[in-house]
Amino acid sequence: MTNREQEILEIIRKNPIISQNELSQILGITRSSVAVHITNLVKKGFLLGKGYIFRDDSYVSIIGGANIDIQGFPKSKLILKDSNVGAVKMSLGGVGRNIGENLVKLGIRTNLISVIGDDVYGGKILEESRLIGLGMQDSLILKGESTSTYLSILNEQGDMAVAISHMDIYDRMTVDFIKDKKHVIENSRLCVVDTNIPASVIEYVLTAHKTLDFFLDTVSTTKAKRVKDFIGYFHTVKTNKIETEVITGMPINDERDLENAADYLHRAGVKRVFITLGEEGVFYSDNTTRGRVRAKGTKVVNATGAGDAFIAALAYAYMNDLEIEESAKLGIAASIIAISHESTINPSMSIENINLKMEDILSC
Missing domain, CATH: 3.40.1190.20 (Ribokinase)
Known part of the structure; x- marks a missing residue:
């Protein structure tokens, strides 16, 4: 599903009887463009034909x-209050x-x-x-x-030794x-x-x-x-x-x-x-x-x-x-x-x- 299709779907969820003209005015696009997006949503199964009936799809x-995780992995035993040789990895995180x-x-x-x-x-x-x-x-x-950032240092067993969260x-x-x-x-x-x-x-x-x-x-x-x-x-x-x-x-x-x-x-x-x-x-x-x-x-x-x-x-x-x-x-x-x-x-x-x-x- 495209970002525009997601946007249209959420508007319809709030107002299932909204017209295509009203959708076009809200989104700032032509009515014909709205019609194309609606057709695609029907083809993809997110809408079940006319009347904007939603597919029964539990979610x-x-x-x-949602944040960025920065993790430090020591190569050997973690030594506190010292510089440890190891690797640093950045990934997406947040519980x-x-x-x-x-x-x-x-x-x-x-x-x-x-x-x-x-x-x-x-x-x-x-x-x-x-x-x-x-x-x-x-x-x-x-x-x-600034997006939330979580900085953690792991010990040699892979468990967290200490962390700082900027949230x-x-x-x-x-x-x-x-x-x-x-x-x-x-x-x-x-x-x-x-x-x-x-x-x-x-x-x-x-x-x-x-x-x-x-x-x-x-x-x-x-x-x-x-x-x-x-x-x-x-x-x-x-x-x-x-x-x-x-x-x-x-x-x-x-x-x-x-x-x-x-x-x-x-x-x-x-x-x-x-x-x-x-x-x-x-x-x-x-x-x-x-x-x-x-x-x-x-x-x-x-x-x-x-x-x-x-x-x-x-x-x-x-x-x-x-x-x-x-x-x-x-x-x-x-x-x-x-x-x-x-x-x-x-x-x-x-x-x-x-x-x-x-x-x-x-x-x-």
Whole structure:
């Protein structure tokens, strides 16, 4: 779909009875040009003939971060407070964007609502999104602003040693802006939210769209605090142990503590809970089933994108009506694929490869 076709489709979504003359006036093009674009949208299956009937094509909406990742990889043991010989790699990142790219690779139509600058990095993010088929036409593009940047240093095991995030631009996403995206959010089957965006925006989205299921990626311990007071609005929550402790106010030292934390979240209203535990796998729970799944030993090349791949797999499982244990296994398998490549997004991410990795997943 071309950029112009995407623009026309979004206008029609807001007003399905709009005329071609009205479209031409809004877009500043001739009516005949509008007619050609409409014909192409029908041919491509996005519109089902006259009357602007939309194809029933479920999609996931994501509200979250899109940024540039700069990563440093030491050649040998990382030495702090010193210059380390190694390699530096720049790639596209951001929790929301990463989840979106993984979902596209899993065959799920996805629309990302984020905030970027009109700089070279923002242009790169938009161009790459267009090439891979990740919708970003509803994102906020700010003139004269710098696109969010995330700088991380990995240790010799591929785990993050330290990072600096320059993400002030996300504070520019406002409730008024997100109100204008009501149709995008409401028409999605599922909405994934990451905590890079302001708490006021998250709270508005959750309370204004009560019939929609929301998934949460807490991103970090500090940002997890943003959703503590309205955690119960989420259908599915994916956190690590420390983030869970922050949200629930409960220390987690053993299996019983995990169960108590899950019970706390269920009482608040959360339907599905996934608590990632590193090498110890993931604890999962809903109102009827709970357990843990682990993976056989896997060499970590870059652990940065594991969580993004995990929640993308959970969203895929939701879209395909899978049970919670199967969902947890898909998440672990996707994480294994993610950490086995130096890039945050493994180019070989696919549902076929996830299914192959499922053989390495153990239920406990």
